[in-house]
Amino acid sequence: MARPPAATLPTDHAPARRSFTPRAAAGVALAALLMLALTVAVLRMVERTAHREATAAVTQRALTAAQFNVATLRRDLEKHRALPFVLAQDPDVKTALATADPQRLAALNGKLEALAAGTGASVIYAVDRRGLTVASSNWRGPDSFVGENYAFRPYYQGAMAGGAAEHFALGTISRRPGLYLSHRLDDAGGQPLGVVVVKVEFPGLEEDWAHLAEPVFVTNSDGVVLLTSEPGWRFRSMVPLGEAAAEQLRRSLQFGDGTFAPLPIRPFSAATGGAPARKPPASGEEVRADVPGHPAGDSYLHVALPVPSTHWTFHLLAPSRDERTGIAARMQAQALVVLLLAYIAIASAIYVRRRLRRHNAQQAAIRAELTARVQARTAELQAANDQLRAEMEERRQAELRLHAAQEELVQANKLTFLGQIAAGVAHEINQPVAAIRSYADNAGSYLERGEADGARSSLARIGALTERIGAITGQLRAFARKGSGAREPTPVDDAIEGALLLLGPRLRTQPVALVRSGDKGLRVQAERLRLEQVLVNLLQNALDAVAGRDDARIDIATHADHADGANGGDDARVRIEIADNGPGIAPEIAERLFTPFSTSKPEGMGLGLVISRDIVAEFGGTLDTRPRSGGNGGSGSGAIFTITLNSAP
Template structure:
């Protein structure tokens, strides 16, 4: 027993030391855990910040790329409007015609700042090219193996990025079929250099890549990564690329990028072939669905890792300082006064919080009141805008009536003169007892009065304001009423009027009075355009296209120049001499047709002259 007691005595100081040290060991472990959490949280926040910045840059790069490509998307389809291009595809052996088309493509290429423009026949042979002066001209090359040519020959507009087989110059190819009278004659191709986009991409630590559907990098801020692959390509894909010669002589070796960890937000931590200090990067992607391309943005994680380390050290230092403060407080026995001050500070903060809540509530109430007043002012402004638009339409009618005033005066003066003469004759015949002849005179007077009434009635109907409701309107009746107002001018200027309509029962959903205003404006513009022409013919045709009524007004005037076509429907734009037009007719007409749910189009005819097409929805009762 004594021996056992002697062995227990030395262990009591060790147990007391252990009991005293246990809380501090627990505190130390908690501090380390908090520092690790700070590390993780700071790293996650910094990574999220990098991801947000990367997503914004990806959106910016995607918009820039789409804007660049959309500027040239329409260009191949416009080449079929050139009659020499159509003629060359019909007569490929005409070398003089080929020279004219080469010069035309060279000019278009220079103005549009594209790389190359060329014309291909149905067999894939290049007939004309903008680089015809160069030693390595495309003229005579067979490009039938290219996917964009095959797509265009299948009547599908083609788009394709690839490396040129002649010069090895990369670019994006637009292809569109060339048609004449509904029959395909060939393919128009425009090549655009998009390599310039790389100049605006970030340099330094962050990297940007643009890959195709197979994962081949064809644009990158790192030049050594171009024409490398994100992953090894299968044999089938390599065979397909070999047939299409998309990347021509490039080996397409794997880039060697490894995925380390996937994040919850869709991003990935990857290891790149860069040096060790920049090896770990945040990878984000953005798909360009129509072309099956994909942007890859690599953000350098070194700043995020440095921030996490700094947060870890700062947390440890803060915890150490806190422990020192606790020890200092215990040593000085000021814990009671500290608690009292804490309660006072808490009460003061609570009182201040109530004051801030009251001030914020008052501010929100004032903001709500201001928004209500602003909403009322906006509705009043919208009402005034609609009223001003209605007045502008009415002013357009009055302007048309003013232009027709001379013809209207002539139409009324003739019946008035006849009425005065025949009434005087009737009085004399009655005095002489020649009642039968007087009766004939009175009958003629009645017919003249009826004719004047029809004319003034039509003018009054045209001049009245229209309501905003839409109803079925017979198109033939609207054309007849509009022609009645310009009939005198058509006769005086010896204009040949032609009208073609397959069916008389075409009804459009619109307002008859405003439709007549548009037609009168188009008739008047056509007559003005043919003032100095030898052949004067005004033609109107009415057709149906699915659920649309198509009214075409054509003339044999000088046509619409390309420089004017883009400004036709702008207010106050006119090609007439000063004092003969305000430039509001077409702008008002286009607005009226758009309010009907249709559209007003303008084009030059192949035989010369201009054609304006009114597209209106077929009335519901007509489609039924």
């Protein structure tokens, strides 16, 4: 609308000019103070919220990293724990300790040297009943343990008293820290012959930790640092130790001449350079620490997890300052934008209201002019509002695209998982389908010869196998739902017979000597159908391994292993061993034998052993393999697969 010329307005209706009065100035000042106070309050509230969000995010990442590293440490420990027990049963070790024959001891030196090189153990040595080392894997080196007396060591005393012991200490000769695993050897009369000791060091693990962004370390029950990514923290303590406790540790020589100085970790409320904490920080607590390569007194989130099967605790210090600063800056920026928009809207509303109030008091002509100005201002505000809506719509579209990308990623993960399940189903069904084909051929042959009973028998077996296929797919569907079948007492002999029945056509067409031995009538905690699947898989692999051999042989042995005073209880175990005299497993295949899609067969899928190990693990057991040395089945070296399960009454 065109604005009327100013000359047409009546002079007696001209609006009076208002000066900026002290009252108006006071109102503006009060409004500015209120806005400033509101802004400060909102920013502080946002900062606290950002602190909580950053703490939660860092805690989640730190817990995930800590759980992974604890699992890695536990895997290294469990890998070496069985070695002392196995050596304690070795007749060569017992004979050498019992006779002290120099030739046997010399042979034992070489055996321990080869075993240490093969297992990655630092040192393996045998100590007689007096504590004197008579054989050692490092017998060639200048730091040989042969001739050293370790009767004062707790791992020797603990093994002689209780049969087995573990002790982390600094080597008296090598001056390198490590975990000593010991086991006592007894003669036929139950009298102790000595102790076999395996020392495990962790240089590779600590080197991997040194590349992590977060400082990590492991402490014992006294709070002394045993393993760490920071070399300067070794043998320091979580909190200051009393002089008596420190002196006792120094006299024990467990940690050499360690000073047990407290770690540079303080409560978050303490100032930089303040005194260490008097008690260990709780897991999830924020602390300040002086970490080499990081700002002094920087803030960290402390996460602590126990290491299963030990008295150790794994600690991780996750930096939290950058995360907190980044989240706080982002949220405060968003809050400032919202506040600015709110202030603009409020100021605009006040301004419009004041203009409208003056418009109502002015003459009609002036009201018309001011109305035009309000309309112009409204148009400007509308344009600004439209621009804001456009920006909001653009942000919403960006969020939709992000959500769509996340959905596509989730769908890709689902498809990958379903592909693996489909491959597993195809692999598990392949065996009964092959058996159905063989029985169908047999039924046809019986019909051609007029042998109706034989044909009915083959068809009945085909029906049973189709039911088995349905059961297999049902079990795999249950596995896809992360479920598991009910475990119950299962006869081992029946499961073996069922597996042999499934492989009957191939056993009749492939010349192979099948030998069964060991204990009969054993029962295990398992599910028969899935146990049969594992046995069929292992027997199928054995048949493939001996194919084409004139002296082909497969041995199936079952043994009951009972712990002291717990026969038939939770400690009783049953071993099922399947051995062949084939060419054995190549070292490069053995390293990744239980890795999905890893196989040496041109037509293989590399899933059978992975699925079998998962099934046995669900039963609470283990599936392992080892080379077959010697044996009774011909010239091949072969391989032995061992299933170990809990015994059932």
